[in-house]
Amino acid sequence: MHPPDADVVVVRHGEVGVKSEQVRRRMEDRLAENLAAMFDARGLAGDVERRRNRLFVHTDRPADVTDAVTDTFGVVSASAAVTVDPTLDAICDALRAATEARYDGGTFAVDARRAGPSDAHPFASTDIESEGGAAVWDAVESLGETPEVDLDDPDFRLYVECRPDTAYVFLTKQSGPGGMPLGTQRPVVALVSGGIDSPVAAWKAMRRGCPVIPVYVDLGDYGGPDHRARARATVETLAEYAPGRPMAMHVVDAGDVVTDLAASLTDLRMLALRRFMLATAEAVAEEEGAVGVVTGEAIGQKSSQTSANVAVTDVATDLPVHRPNLTADKAEITNLARDVGTFEDSTVDTGCNRVAPELPETNASLAAVREAEPDDLFERARECARTRTVEAIES
Numbered sequence: 016m017h018p019p020d021a022d023v024v025v026v027r028h029g030e031v032g033v034k035s036e037q038v039r040r041r042m043e044d045r046l047a048e049n050l051a052a053m054f055d056a057r058g059l060a061g062d063v064e065r066r067r068n069r070l071f072v073h074t075d076r077p078a079d080v081t082d083a084v085t086d087t088f089g090v091v092s093a094s095a096a097v098t099v100d101p102t103l104d105a106i107c108d109a110l111r112a113a114t115e116a117r118y119d120g121g122t123f124a125v126d127a128r129r130a131g132p133s134d135a136h137p138f139a140s141t142d143i144e145s146e147g148g149a150a151v152w153d154a155v156e157s158l159g160e161t162p163e164v165d166l167d168d169p170d171f172r173l174y175v176e177c178r179p180d181t182a183y184v185f186l187t188k189q190s191g192p193g194g195m196p197l198g199t200q201r202p203v204v205a206l207v208s209g210g211i212d213s214p215v216a217a218w219k220a221m222r223r224g225c226p227v228i229p230v231y232v233d234l235g236d237y238g239g240p241d242h243r244a245r246a247r248a249t250v251e252t253l254a255e256y257a258p259g260r261p262m263a264m265h266v267v268d269a270g271d272v273v274t275d276l277a278a279s280l281t282d283l284r285m286l287a288l289r290r291f292m293l294a295t296a297e298a299v300a301e302e303e304g305a306v307g308v309v310t311g312e313a314i315g316q317k318s319s320q321t322s323a324n325v326a327v328t329d330v331a332t333d334l335p336v337h338r339p340n341l342t343a344d345k346a347e348i349t350n351l352a353r354d355v356g357t358f359e360d361s362t363v364d365t366g367c368n369r370v371a372p373e374l375p376e377t378n379a380s381l382a383a384v385r386e387a388e389p390d391d392l393f394e395r396a397r398e399c400a401r402t403r404t405v406e407a408i409e410s
């Protein structure tokens with residue numbers, strides 16, 4: 016909900032604001048570029064203006080632009096606002112107009128902030144709240160309702176942000192994903208199976224500013240076209256969060272390797288397979304200039320993800336293995352998958368064969384896994400990575 020005549024979207028970023036001046040500028044530049052790319056991708060027009068600790072998007076489609084802004088990494092919240100002169104009269108007029116247009120019963124409050132030097136305005140934020148509150152009170156009465164103020168938990172809250180040369184009046188703060196602008200970190204490879212966890216993990220790495228290079232390992236008879244299509248669908252959703260950055264899914268054909276592991280290993284099979292996947296990811300990362308590998312694993316969620324087994328798989332690569340879901344419960348990951356938009360694709364039935372053994376080892380030793388896995392496992396991983404196919408993803 017926004018005030019009538021809203022003409023600007025106020026964009027708040029979080030951690031970017033606490034960086035040194037130089038880093039902050041660079042990150043704000045990146046955020047402004049990413050916002051422009053997001054508007055382009057959604058057919059929206061919006062001029063991004065950078066001011067200290069805030070970005071302002073001038074637009075005639077405030078609701079759509081607010082939605083686009085709050086899907087952009089680095090944004091903590093955004094508000095569609097009406098711009099007014101920084102005077103008490105102009106602010107009160109805007110509060111009155113917003114109340115007449117949007118008030119829908121219940122208690123109200125005016126929440127005001129001033130920014131800039133203390134002598135920038137001949138009034139304090141408390142003056143805005145008291146005079147603005149009186150204006151809203153009158154407006155509620157003029158609607159035939161009985162006004163009631165509740166400063167703690169109002170049904171209708173009006174915000175004023177007053178800067179030296181402009182004031183903004185708005186009614187909501189719509190949450191964004193937070194994090195850092197995409198592209199402010201070096202890229203990482205994300206092992207994406209298309210299940211619930213790995214697309215969420217990739218999204219979390221993106222939220223911290225890392226572009227991701229998705230790698231899907233085709234399991235041959237244990238995967239199949241539906242399994243691969245599922246992975247691709249989730250990557251397409253991830254690409255929507257990275258407009259202006261062409262994304263591609265790297266597909267590693269591992270059918271023969273998986274068949275061999277299934278035939279030669281029982282309880283340690285999944286650990287050898289995870290080690291193979293990490294080695295493949297490392298090889299892709301080397302070629303693509305990526306500096307880490309992301310997986311969807313969470314401690315204890317599966318037999319291959321016990322704390323003991325993670326220690327065994329982790330050492331398959333010299334690159335850091337990032338596990339953004341590491342300490343999250345499945346319910347949290349699932350909820351986030353719903354918010355991100357990957358849940359539905361992740362849960363289609365792919366009808367693939369089960370590669371995991373009936374009784375997997377949950378407390379493996381590195382020595383035992385090394386002893387059991389084929390000597391040429393990592394060599395085959397490098398070869399599979401070298402002969403991978405790369406599928407462009409439309410965003």
Ligand SMILES: Nc1ncnc2c1ncn2[C@@H]1O[C@H](COP(=O)(O)OP(=O)(O)OP(=O)(O)O)[C@@H](O)[C@H]1O
Nearest residue numbers: 206207208210211212213230231232310311312317
């Ligand atoms: N076929 C695959 N291609 C690429 N990465 C994979 C594949 N299978 C598993 N992975 C990676 O290994 C991690 C662990 O896989 P596993 O199937 O044990 O766990 P999971 O928790 O069910 O993960 P997901 O929900 O992402 O499938 C995944 O999160 C993913 O990062």
